[in-house]
Amino acid sequence: MTASTHAGARAGEPMLEVNGINTFYGQAHILFDVSLRVHPGEVVVLLGRNGAGKSTTLKSIAGLVRPRSGTVRFMDRDIERLESFQVARLGLGYVPEDRRIFTELTVLENLEVGRQPGRSGLAPWTFERIGRLFPNLAEMPDRPGGRMSGGEQQMLTIARTLMGNPLCILLDEPSEGVAPVIVDQMAGAVKALKAQGVAVLLSEQNLHFALEVGDRAYIIEKGRIRFDGTVAELKANDEVRAQYLAV
Numbered sequence: 461m462t463a464s465t466h467a468g469a470r471a472g473e474p475m476l477e478v479n480g481i482n483t484f485y486g487q488a489h490i491l492f493d494v495s496l497r498v499h500p501g502e503v504v505v506l507l508g509r510n511g512a513g514k515s516t517t518l519k520s521i522a523g524l525v526r527p528r529s530g531t532v533r534f535m536d537r538d539i540e541r542l543e544s545f546q547v548a549r550l551g552l553g554y555v556p557e558d559r560r561i562f563t564e565l566t567v568l569e570n571l572e573v574g575r576q577p578g579r580s581g582l583a584p585w586t587f588e589r590i591g592r593l594f595p596n597l598a599e600m601p602d603r604p605g606g607r608m609s610g611g612e613q614q615m616l617t618i619a620r621t622l623m624g625n626p627l628c629i630l631l632d633e634p635s636e637g638v639a640p641v642i643v644d645q646m647a648g649a650v651k652a653l654k655a656q657g658v659a660v661l662l663s664e665q666n667l668h669f670a671l672e673v674g675d676r677a678y679i680i681e682k683g684r685i686r687f688d689g690t691v692a693e694l695k696a697n698d699e700v701r702a703q704y705l706a707v
Contacts, residue, residue, distance in 0.1 A: 473536070475500045475659045476521070476552070476628050481530030481540070483520045490516045491683045493530070496661075498628060503650060503660045505674035505691070507667065507705060513683040514663040515557060518630045521661070522554040523547040535627065551579060553626030557633045557663075559617045563606030567597055567616060570605055574620035582625060582657075590619045593649050611642030618649065628659035635666040647673050667705055671695060679704045 474497035483491040491513050498504045508514050519525040521532055523544035532540040534552050548554070562570055571587060578584035591598030594615040600608070605616060614634055621629060631650070635643045643666070650673040653660055664670040670677070677694045679687035681704050687694065694700065 474498060474533075475535060476661065477531075477533045478517075478521060479531045479533070481517075481520055481527040481532065483516055483525055483527045485516075485525075489683070491520065491527070494520075494680070494683070494685055495530075496678050496685065496688075498659045498661050500627075500659050501654055501657045502676065503654050503662060503674050505670040505677045506661065506663045506680060507665070507670055507677055508680040509705070510665065512680045514680060515632055516683075517680065518554065518632050518661070518663055521547075522552065522630055524554070548624060548626075549576065551625070551627035553621040553624050553629040555618050555621050555629065555631045555634065557636060559610075559613050561605040561608075561613050561616050561620070564604060566602050566604055567608075568601045570616055570620050571623050574623035576624040579625050579627065582627075584625055585622045590622065593622075593652055594619055594645065596645070609639075611638035611645075614638055614642070615645070615649075618646075622653075626658065628661070629653065631660060631662045633663055633665065635664065635669045643669055667701070 476498040478494060478496045480493045480495055481491055482493060494517055506514050506517060516525060520527050523542050527540055531538055534550060539547050539550065562573065568587065571590065596612055597615055597619055605613060608616065618634065634646050647669060650660055662670060662674065671691050674691045677689060677691050678685055686704055687700050
């Protein structure tokens with residue numbers, strides 16, 4: 461059984477659906493009627509320049525920032541009023557851009573921090589499974605997080621979230637500031653998660669990486685969704701890429 465057949469994600473329906481959310485920081489209006497959807501086993505990329513609203517969108521979904529209006533539905537349940545730990549317990553994992561690993565703890569200890577019970581019908585994540593996804597981590601189970609490279613720390617952050625056995629995972633700019641060889645490994649990991657039925661919403665500025673792994677794409681600019689289509693459609697639309705993604 462894959463995530464696509466899990467109770468609450470009926471065939472053909474989105475696993476995650478965001479409808480018209482408006483998010484503020486104090487009096488500053490950051491997100492304007494943002495809507496998106498992610499289906500089981502699908503990789504959706506959220507693209508945009510720095511400051512466009514990508515991270516705020518993910519934080520609004522994960523319960524770290526509360527939208528002032530609009531709805532967020534996950535597994536056929538409204539979650540926009542839940543606390544972040546309650547959202548995580550439902551099976552929605554979040555990988556922050558700034559990693560936030562425990563530098564004094566070893567790789568294994570960091571992974572244990574993220575452990576949650578398995579979910580019905582899904583194989584639970586273990587260190588052995590993590591090691592097949594990220595061979596680098598398999599080679600350093602006892603290394604403290606503070607003695608790892610930035611790319612290895614990014615892998616560990618993703619792996620720790622996977623130990624919560626998520627049905628859907630939010631990745632906030634996983635390729636930011638890591639070496640190209642690590643970016644390639646990240647791409648392989650995202651594809652592997654998709655093959656296992658995990659839904660992925662990926663926030664990125666790295667267009668090449670995003671288009672390599674994504675099925676569908678949204679572009680956000682100044683807090684508004686400006687493009688919604690398949691990755692193939694985005695690749696074919698030079699005008700949209702130049703207008704919203706060119707630096």
